[in-house]
Amino acid sequence: MTPRLTSAMLASALVRRADAAAGSAMVLAKGDATSGAILLLLLDRGANPRFVERGIGPDGTPTLLPSGPREMVDEAEASAYWRRRRERDPDLWVVELDIAGAERFAAETMNLC
Structure with missing residues (x-):
């Protein structure tokens, strides 16, 4: 088994790197610090909300x-989705990331590419 960073460390790295790259990131919900799944809410300048999460391709x-x-009308719909997920999985982390090239940025930060 290959070692990997804890969920808390990955969430922190996403926030710090986004801030350093003139983007914005915020932890909306904290899950299990060691191995909680991380759900990312990606935005383009506050618009076009979409979700991704780490998985196996x-x-x-x-x-x-x-x-x-697939398509969300507004922030309220996005919020309702991640809150439903947290009801079923209290170990889930939710991180909002608003930065150019958010998918690439997240993949690089989480060492997925």
């Missing part, structure tokens, strides 16, 4: 996978 390597509704 078709080739067996770790990757970011689309999650949640």
Whole structure:
């Protein structure tokens, strides 16, 4: 088994790197510090909300996978989705990330590429 960073460390790294890159990031919900799943709410300048989470791709390597509704009308719908997920999985971390190239940025930070 290969060692990997804890969920708390990954969430912290996302926030710190986004701040350093003139983006914005915020932990919306804290889950299990060691091994909680991380759900990312990605935004483009506050618009176009979409969710991704770390998972295993078709080739067996770790990757970011689309999650949640395909199209969301507003922030309230996005909030309702992640809150429902937290009801079922209290160990889930939710991190909002608003930065250019959010998918690439998250994958680099989480060492998925």
